[in-house]
Amino acid sequence: MTVASLGLGTYRLRPPAVHEAACRAAEDPKTAWVDTAPNYLEGRAQSLLAPALARHPVPVSTKVGFLTKSAATAAVADRALSAAEAASGHCLTAPYVHWQCAQNRTELGRDRLNVVFVHNPERTTGDPDDALRTAFTALEEQVEAGALDAYGVATWDGFETGMLTVPKLDRVAAEAAGTAQHHLRALQLPVSLVTATAFAQALDGEGPVAQAAGRGWQVYASAPLFGGKLSDLATRELADLLRPDLDVTQACLLAVASCPGVTRVLLSASSPAHWAEARAALREPPIPATTLRKVLDVLAPD
The missing domain is CATH 3.20.20.100 (NADP-dependent oxidoreductase domain)
Incomplete structure (x- = not known):
């Protein structure tokens, strides 16, 4: 121990x-x-x-998911978000995940991020598995591009409500990566x-x-x-x-x-x-x- x-x-x-x-x-x-x-x-x-x-x-871990008003405005201007997605305050689409990873690198002054957590995926709209798969796929692409070491999931009550389980996350990450050797390597929870x-x-x-x-x-x-x-x-x-x-x-x-x-x-x-x-x-x-x-x-x- x-x-x-x-x-x-x-x-x-x-x-x-x-x-x-x-x-x-x-x-x-x-x-x-x-x-x-x-x-x-x-x-x-x-x-x-x-x-x-x-x-x-x-080393630093950061996140993708939640939007501030200024970030939403900038992402819409950059065509990484639609106006409807920006209004929701939370987004896990591929264009937004790629955009936010780039913003994170700029704001932190880093060419490469250590860990990016998908932030409170329980807040997503629509099918949660689809949202996770989309986000994980984008993050695997960030790893492939050399801009990220690994990714994870940060949740407040996703496990309490039953929306999330570790086997599900493992399975969805494997689907996103096309192999069991994915880069989902971290979990954050209370x-x-x-x-x-x-x-x-x-x-x-x-x-x-x-x-x-x-x-x-x-x-x-x-x-x-x-x-x-x-x-x-x-x-x-x-x-x-x-x-x-x-x-x-x-x-x-x-x-x-x-x-x-x-x-x-x-x-x-x-x-x-x-x-x-x-x-x-x-x-x-x-x-x-x-x-x-x-x-x-x-x-x-x-």
Whole structure:
């Protein structure tokens, strides 16, 4: 059993904190990672990250799917979107996916992207399998063109609702690539002591986290502190059960990082102190699965 690495999530960062947060995330080159999206911070996240990424060439994951108003206007002007598609606020058509990948490279200052996630495909209109197949095909073409290393799926509740399953994603990616050797290599989903369905399943070797890990995919845990609310929901007694020498927030982070199959925990930490505390927590030995089961029974009973 191992502890997942720490990565910087940018969804909840304040714009003035982005540059320094990215520089802090780059301090450990063995594990450094930044996760972002073109719609984060009202469409400013990637451009705000670019100067730090130019100084520190750390790996970055970004996304395709959601549209800001400015992006929609630009994509329509470039004929990558129809007016109707732009009005929906979310799109996974091939022209848009190619257009947004190019925009992502420009905004991030990168010639090649590390990972692009299909962002919340549960928001798509029409047949979800068709939308995924179309997006995956475009992303395979990005890989073939040398503009992308790998792609994945980032979801909020796609597995909870049953719209998504790992076997389905694997099958659709193989169909898109025309071979089982596709480039779908990553999954991003909420894993915390509150959003605990996938967490509990992973402890039993089941569910999306275990299935993705079994295929050798990277698994990114988003919202590990439940949007910052978990520190208020958890108690000192609970932290003592998890790891007595850590504070409540650190103990909750270490719990997620100890989830079998999770390879990276994404944290939006604006201050140097919060980032240092998170790094220190993830240097601790993993919390045993038996202890994690007990805690989930308390915080997220069936």
